[in-house]
Amino acid sequence: TPRVFSGIQPSGGLTLGNYLGALKRFVDMQNAGTHECIYCMVDLHAITVWQDPAKLTAATREAAAFFIASGIDPERSILFNQSQVSGHAQLGWLFSCVARMGWMGRMTQWKDKAGKNSENASLGLFAYPALMAADILLYHATHVPVGEDQKQHLELTRDIAAKFNHDFGVDFFPITEPVIEGPATRVMSLRDGTKKMSKSDPSDMSRINMGDDADTIAQKFRKARTDPEALPSDYAGLKERPEARNLVDIFAALSGRSTDDVMSEVGGMGWGQFKPMLADLAVDKLSPITGEMNRLMADPAEIDRILGRGAERADAIAAPILARTKEIMGFVASR
Ligand code: ATP
Numbered sequence: 256t257p258r259v260f261s262g263i264q265p266s267g268g269l270t271l272g273n274y275l276g277a278l279k280r281f282v283d284m285q286n287a288g289t290h291e292c293i294y295c296m297v298d299l300h301a302i303t304v305w306q307d308p309a310k311l312t313a314a315t316r317e318a319a320a321f322f323i324a325s326g327i328d329p330e331r332s333i334l335f336n337q338s339q340v341s342g343h344a345q346l347g348w349l350f351s352c353v354a355r356m357g358w359m360g361r362m363t364q365w366k367d368k369a370g371k372n373s374e375n376a377s378l379g380l381f382a383y384p385a386l387m388a389a390d391i392l393l394y395h396a397t398h399v400p401v402g403e404d405q406k407q408h409l410e411l412t413r414d415i416a417a418k419f420n421h422d423f424g425v426d427f428f429p430i431t432e433p434v435i436e437g438p439a440t441r442v443m444s445l446r447d448g449t450k451k452m453s454k455s456d457p458s459d460m461s462r463i464n465m466g467d468d469a470d471t472i473a474q475k476f477r478k479a480r481t482d483p484e485a486l487p488s489d490y491a492g493l494k495e496r497p498e499a500r501n502l503v504d505i506f507a508a509l510s511g512r513s514t515d516d517v518m519s520e521v522g523g524m525g526w527g528q529f530k531p532m533l534a535d536l537a538v539d540k541l542s543p544i545t546g547e548m549n550r551l552m553a554d555p556a557e558i559d560r561i562l563g564r565g566a567e568r569a570d571a572i573a574a575p576i577l578a579r580t581k582e583i584m585g586f587v588a589s590r
């Protein structure tokens with residue numbers, strides 16, 4: 256069976272973008288039953304920017320609760336945190352020696368996150384895509400569901416696999432397929448239709464957080480920036496209207512309907528009618544998840560046990576792949 260790997264950073268403050276772009280689709284892939292699914296709290300990635308230790312612990316448990324509350328079954332899927340499986344860091348180093356500086360320097364996320372002060376960014380932030388390639392290829396994963404913002408990193412993962420295979424004359428690492436489909440692969444900021452919704456945006460009004468209460472969600476959608484026009488009659492009419500299109504995309508993704516189907520219902524509506532409908536739908540879909548997250552987080556020992564068990568299962572897949580990689584590269588192993 257084909258294998259899926261994906262992850263989420265425990266860097267605090269999960270958003271509707273993480274839910275629609277990642278979690279909801281992770282659950283769909285698990286439930287389709289066609290793939291073996293491995294999902295990871297990528298704590299080694301989170302520390303590429305400063306993380307307060309106590310907050311990292313809490314955010315890791317919160318992210319795990321988010322997975323389970325959203326419908327990931329830790330028996331059917333493998334759910335764990337990255338730092339417990341040492342193969343990630345090891346293969347990440349090996350890939351740092353395969354990847355080229357120039358490849359990394361072209362990553363838009365590096366340019367965005369390092370900003371103008373790149374001299375002062377961590378070396379890990381620059382090398383991040385090599386570790387991400389290791390996360391995926393450590394399991395020979397063939398499919399990686401992610402949001403649109405990760406597309407460039409996945410192309411780099413393919414380049415690393417291809418260069419490794421070429422340099423060592425093997426056909427060992429698979430060339431992975433990004434899975435970026437559906438109506439909300441890039442959920443945009445509620446304040447600016449050209450920016451992705453992000454937990455790191457300084458404005459809380461720009462995003463819906465997992466954990467926002469019903470009033471907050473209603474207020475954020477009410478204040479979401481839009482143009483003054485009513486909704487057009489079909490989806491094509493949203494082409495030059497990024498803020499309006501974003502809200503329709505969110506509606507479609509939350510309701511599990513196609514954008515065309517949604518437009519046949521809401522076409523022609525004004526914002527005064529559409530925004531409250533959207534808020535009600537969001538509350539309806541998100542509040543059971545946040546309620547369940549709170550229940551799970553009341554028992555951190557149980558979450559830690561689930562992650563520990565997941566790490567053992569992940570390591571059982573990873574260890575032979577790492578051992579074979581080292582053998583291909585010529586490292587002497589103990590006998
Ligand atoms: P950060 O701003 O710290 O990078 P993030 O919100 O981007 O945080 P990540 O942990 O980097 O979260 O990403 C987890 C997953 O969520 C990835 O698959 C990413 O593509 C997806 N994702 C993040 N933001 C969005 C968004 N606005 N729309 C769709 N998918 C998103």
Ligand code: MG
Pocket residue numbers: none
């Ligand atoms: Mg991100």
